[in-house]
Amino acid sequence: MAEAVSTDAAPATAPAAAAQPGSARALLKQLQQEFPAFRDCLPLAIGIDKQLLARMPGLDRKIMRAALGIHTGSMRYLRAMEKAKVRYDLDGAAGAEVTDTHRLHAKELLQQRFKKEADRKKAEREAAAEEEANRQRQEKLKALASKFSKN
Structure with missing residues (x-):
């Protein structure tokens, strides 16, 4: 099974292997x-990586894992997982049920992301307010300095 461990210069033994992507994002786009x-951002079947390797034997495992990580970590995928009842194979055929644990995990990840984003925006607002207060303080100091330097 030499094809499974080959690099980007893999021989074109399968149509998908011929277009071996060089990055995880390129692979994700191809997938x-x-x-x-x-395409439809459906909850993926457990073991989807094995299905991918079976269909795309020349696929670089490291790039595949990164692409799967990008896909399954996306907001769209997590939102789908949060409400999902079943998982799907590569062709979109329904398979195993999504467990409550997996739904809860997706919900927790979404909540963490929303909180992180809210915290980031709050920090930006606070920094802008502090910058404005410093600017106003400097203007007042300059006004006072000019007022007292004239006398």
Whole structure:
């Protein structure tokens, strides 16, 4: 099984292997074009990586894992997982049920992201307010300095 460990210079033994992407984002884009489960952002079946390797034997495992991480960590995917009842294979056929644990995990990740974003925006607002207060303080000091330097 030498094809499974080959690099970007893999021979074109399968149509998908011929277009071996060089980055995780490029691979994800290719997966979204080829497979309904990725295109429609459906909850993926457990072991989807093995299905991908079976269909795309020349696929670089490291790039594949990174692409799967990008996909399954996306807001769209997490929102789908939060409400999902079943998982889907590459072709979009329903499979195993999504467990409550997995739904809860997706919900927690979304809540963490929302909180992190809210905290970031709050910090930005506070920094802007502090900057404005400093600017006003400097203007007052300059006004006082000019007022007393004339006498």
